[in-house]
Amino acid sequence: MDTARGYGEDRQDRGQEPAGDVPPLEMGTDERRMHVRAYNHWVSLLGGRAYPSIHDLNPEGIVDFGPHSVLLDFSQGIENPAIAYLGRALREECALDASITHISDVPARSLLSRLTDHYLQIIANRAPIGFEAEFVGTRGNNTLYRGILMPFSSNEDTIDFIYGVINWKELVDAETQARLDAEVEASLTQAPAPKPSAPVWADGPSGGFEEPEAAQTLAEEPLTLAASLPDQLLLAQQTAAAVRAADTRSRAALYRALSRAHDFAIAAGEDPDGYVALRDAAGITAQARAPMTPIVKLVFGADYDKTRVTEFAAVLSHAERHGVPAGELAAFLDAQEGGIKGVVKAERAARTPARRAKPAPSLDNRPALATVKLDSGRAQGEYLVLLARAHGDGVEIMAAIADDPALTDRALRRAAA
Incomplete structure (x- = not known):
């Protein structure tokens, strides 16, 4: 396809x-x-x-x-x-x-x-x-x-x-292919396999094609940071295009695309001026609170689904925060519980600072309206909520609620207002 x-x-x-x-x-x-x-x-x-x-x-x-x-x-x-x-x-x-x-x-x-x-x-x-x-x-x-x-x-x-x-x-x-494969296999048994020294699709029209899962060892080689930034972006866009065409039904293809995007993000950090030039040429604005969103839009397209753009940006931010090396994001995602959804949840939790609740105001200096003999189960000076019912010229205490701190806190704030 x-x-x-x-x-x-x-x-x-x-x-x-x-x-x-x-x-x-x-x-x-x-x-x-x-x-x-x-x-x-x-x-x-x-x-x-x-x-x-x-x-x-x-x-x-x-x-x-x-x-x-x-x-x-x-x-x-x-x-x-x-x-x-x-x-x-x-x-x-x-x-x-x-x-x-x-x-x-x-x-x-x-x-x-x-x-x-x-x-x-x-x-x-x-x-x-x-x-x-x-x-x-x-x-x-x-x-x-x-x-x-x-x-x-x-x-x-x-x-x-x-x-x-x-x-x-x-x-x-x-x-002919079978004969060549046999010759190559025979030669490989006599010498160590050489490590590729160039990007997988740097030469020839056959580079960069989507291959079956079992034959992607070479295709998984990360593009080195020495490659030009536009080269890294083009490779990431080519990989993302396959994901868009398949509507992200292949988890492996999606992880590869995100890994390429992560590689590009790392390269952009090494060449900030080049990144700004690419971003400006595409008409994409910087976002101080979401720095990875422009990266995702460059790779997947500015017209890509906004929900996925937000999720993918969170994944790239999570990878940056955890120092995931270039070429290893796919393996990182594969090892996370819940995959992308789990990473997005963890990243959002990390971004949200712990909310420090202000202590409820004290009514210690306010004179009591009445004193009622009642076993509240609370220590001296602790607060609780009493549920009362109007009766004649007074009230009847119907219940003492001492096991709901949130309710007690709201009652104290309302009383002190």
Whole structure:
């Protein structure tokens, strides 16, 4: 199943012009992710407008990712947009000829369909959408892919063009894979397993895909604090997107997403200026009383359910207060009684200072209205509540209540008022 994420999800009003406030995603010197370079190109064409002008886009002139791209034309309607441009590499991969002119012509199991299937999300979100997944292609082999769709306009107001870029890697057939696995297993018995020295998805289109639980050892490697802050945020957002798509039905996926968010929070503490820049670019304000709320909104989206945002912020605050190291929040949550709910309860209890009740006022210096001989069961000078009933020109004592301190306290305060 695809997982999609809007790069501009955090904008409060998607119809407002981002002007110069949408920064490129700085990925460091080793920037090898094609969809990130495509996004940076989209940002460079904004020019203070809500959407880049279609007249500024020249797919044929983009040597880097132009051959991996497609341009959809909605000027004649959104039901069946025309294919205005189809890159050579994408056309050859899908074995398509010049007869493919509209989305309705795209074969259902082709790689191109993985791009065009997402176009309505752009119309709804009014911002770039990134996605990644795997599927079985027309040749019967699993194909891993990562891509992005970006809105363009001919009048600076309406989205009537969408430009998509996709990168992919086709896996080998089962027989070849089994033979390779056997060779790798044999070699591993003769040498210790090397420790990964780079982020798991730093290279190639197959990095960062959701894998089965039993095969996620490498995927659980935390991103080191040496990585750039935008890189950490992008990884956390990719993980959170899977959670949003699954509606948090997978506890393991949710714990991984929160762990990535915690890693980003730690990195943000190491680079406060970079964090402020990312937060401001997303239009998210700082909250002195809830410092982790902006972190959650950056990772999960400003439009995410407010109750969950509050709960997730409490989890991150709890992790910070307990000094949970980067990459270990998932294991920490798994060991807590009650999981996330238990952690949220504990964090809220820790935030609430113990209420010191003011002592009830004393009536020791006030003269008594009457003295009644009655076995109250209380020591000399202690207070209790007497329940009386009007009778003739006096009252009848009906009961002595000496076992309710709260009632006695309220009665003393009311009497002293």
